[in-house]
Amino acid sequence: MTERDSSMGGLYLIPTPLGDQDPSEVLTPHVLTLVQRLRHLVVENEKSARKFLKAAAPLVPQSEWILYPMDKYTDTEALKSYLEVCTKGIDLGVLSEAGCPGIADPGADLVGYAHQRQISVYPLIGPSSLLLALMGSGFSGQRFVFHGYLPIDKAARKAGIKQAEKTAQTAGETQMWIETPYRNLALLQDFCQQLQETTLLCIACDLSLPTQWIQTKSIGLWKKTDAAFLQKRPAIFLVSAGQLKRKDFSF
Amino acid sequence: MTERDSSMGGLYLIPTPLGDQDPSEVLTPHVLTLVQRLRHLVVENEKSARKFLKAAAPLVPQSEWILYPMDKYTDTEALKSYLEVCTKGIDLGVLSEAGCPGIADPGADLVGYAHQRQISVYPLIGPSSLLLALMGSGFSGQRFVFHGYLPIDKAARKAGIKQAEKTAQTAGETQMWIETPYRNLALLQDFCQQLQETTLLCIACDLSLPTQWIQTKSIGLWKKTDAAFLQKRPAIFLVSAGQLKRKDFSF
Numbered sequence: 262m263t264e265r266d267s268s269m270g271g272l273y274l275i276p277t278p279l280g281d282q283d284p285s286e287v288l289t290p291h292v293l294t295l296v297q298r299l300r301h302l303v304v305e306n307e308k309s310a311r312k313f314l315k316a317a318a319p320l321v322p323q324s325e326w327i328l329y330p331m332d333k334y335t336d337t338e339a340l341k342s343y344l345e346v347c348t349k350g351i352d353l354g355v356l357s358e359a360g361c362p363g364i365a366d367p368g369a370d371l372v373g374y375a376h377q378r379q380i381s382v383y384p385l386i387g388p389s390s391l392l393l394a395l396m397g398s399g400f401s402g403q404r405f406v407f408h409g410y411l412p413i414d415k416a417a418r419k420a421g422i423k424q425a426e427k428t429a430q431t432a433g434e435t436q437m438w439i440e441t442p443y444r445n446l447a448l449l450q451d452f453c454q455q456l457q458e459t460t461l462l463c464i465a466c467d468l469s470l471p472t473q474w475i476q477t478k479s480i481g482l483w484k485k486t487d488a489a490f491l492q493k494r495p496a497i498f499l500v501s502a503g504q505l506k507r508k509d510f511s512f
Numbered sequence: 513m514t515e516r517d518s519s520m521g522g523l524y525l526i527p528t529p530l531g532d533q534d535p536s537e538v539l540t541p542h543v544l545t546l547v548q549r550l551r552h553l554v555v556e557n558e559k560s561a562r563k564f565l566k567a568a569a570p571l572v573p574q575s576e577w578i579l580y581p582m583d584k585y586t587d588t589e590a591l592k593s594y595l596e597v598c599t600k601g602i603d604l605g606v607l608s609e610a611g612c613p614g615i616a617d618p619g620a621d622l623v624g625y626a627h628q629r630q631i632s633v634y635p636l637i638g639p640s641s642l643l644l645a646l647m648g649s650g651f652s653g654q655r656f657v658f659h660g661y662l663p664i665d666k667a668a669r670k671a672g673i674k675q676a677e678k679t680a681q682t683a684g685e686t687q688m689w690i691e692t693p694y695r696n697l698a699l700l701q702d703f704c705q706q707l708q709e710t711t712l713l714c715i716a717c718d719l720s721l722p723t724q725w726i727q728t729k730s731i732g733l734w735k736k737t738d739a740a741f742l743q744k745r746p747a748i749f750l751v752s753a754g755q756l757k758r759k760d761f762s763f
Contacts, residue, residue, distance in 0.1 A: 365653055372649070405658050
């Protein structure tokens with residue numbers, strides 16, 4: 262077995278709440294204890310990171326946190342330099358703005374550089390809107406694909422939707438997307454226009470929050486649904502052909 | 513907004529530990545409180561469910577749990593009949609053997625029938641080996657696909673690996689598989705034979721357990737790695753072309 266150098270610090274990927282919740286509602290005591298122990302963190306957004314840390318580790322003075330920015334202006338060399346603390350034997354945390362670092366959020370590059378330098382990586386248990394949406398959809402979790410955002414360009418968007426429906430039908434693969442919340446209704450409209458009446462669509466909003474709302478129906482039924490409530494709420498969209506579900510089980 | 517009937521019970525999807533851990537190590541106090549309140553559960557495996565319940569809700573006598581089997585012998589009508597308790601206003605839980613119900617595990621069909629009957633579905637936060645592996649790999653979480661198991665047939669297996677590498681290269685999509693633990697070494701050998709030297713492979717074993725082991729390297733380096741330790745440990749395999757990572761960020 263390839264052993265890593267135990268004198269090195271590790272890289273800890275810390276999930277954060279998906280909305281305005283206390284961290285103790287969505288994280289295990291184990292993860293909270295870890296956060297209280299760390300002092301160095303790479304963060305997507307300093308303001309939301311400080312708010313999270315204040316709630317998760319109220320006994321640690323804010324001045325003790327050393328935060329390193331990770332956003333679209335952070336270049337490769339800066340990201341790599343953050344890992345220096347690990348080579349000094351200090352553990353480093355990673356926080357994205359909401360949910361799991363590296364999943365539909367920044368963080369993956371930093372993890373890649375950690376592997377290059379033989380730094381151990383510790384992904385931690387916590388909220389992920391994608392995973393919760395997939396569980397809650399009733400669609401196959403035996404085979405699925407997350408496409409990120411659909412293209413804005415109308416023709417490419419239409420082609421993306423059509424291609425995904427075809428894959429759902431032929432391969433029984435659940436298709437997933439995320440959308441900028443103010444565009445949710447436009448996306449639902451696109452799905453209603455492009456997909457067959459019997460294709461199933463799940464919309465999962467406000468996951469893990471008190472206002473959580475998850476519904477799966479055929480496109481035929483979605484066309485008759487007043488979906489104004491969807492606007493501006495963080496949502497995951499999932500599409501399934503439906504028919505292959507039972508066959509697709511592997512116990 | 514489409515409201516569901518609040519006199520109905522809900523369907524709660526409860527993640528379970530990925531190994532021989534106490535539920536309190538991997539679940540939030542919120543989820544544990546919920547488990548202690550439920551009495552009706554649909555379970556993949558009665559023995560492991562009883563062990564979980566004993567640890568998660570030690571004050572509830574075992575005789576109080578009403579367990580409904582969900583395995584390959586359970587037909588559609590039986591699954592649907594389990595939801596009767598929800599129509600009586602009673603909450604129903606779902607437990608798979610390890611990890612999240614419905615994700616590379618049974619449970620999705622039951623959720624689908626719940627949606628058909630307007631029963632609210634509550635996916636809960638907890639351990640998922642797929643999600644932890646993706647976070648820990650350093651590969652793109654902006655676009656990814658989970659294929660389940662590769663085919664056993666040699667030609668189909670080779671074609672599946674080749675096709676996945678092509679998609680990783682052209683679409684920048686992370687490719688993921690699960691394998692039966694005693695076949696891990698054979699799968700690694702197949703990847704080493706079929707993939708290009710520079711393609712990146714991550715193997716993530718024993719996720720969330722004290723023996724967790726996650727490493728990402730090029731196929732060239734995997735060929736030089738003694739991987740005997742992999743055998744019989746639950747693992748997720750991930751493949752990425754690597755190059756597209758930075759471009760692929762969407763902050």
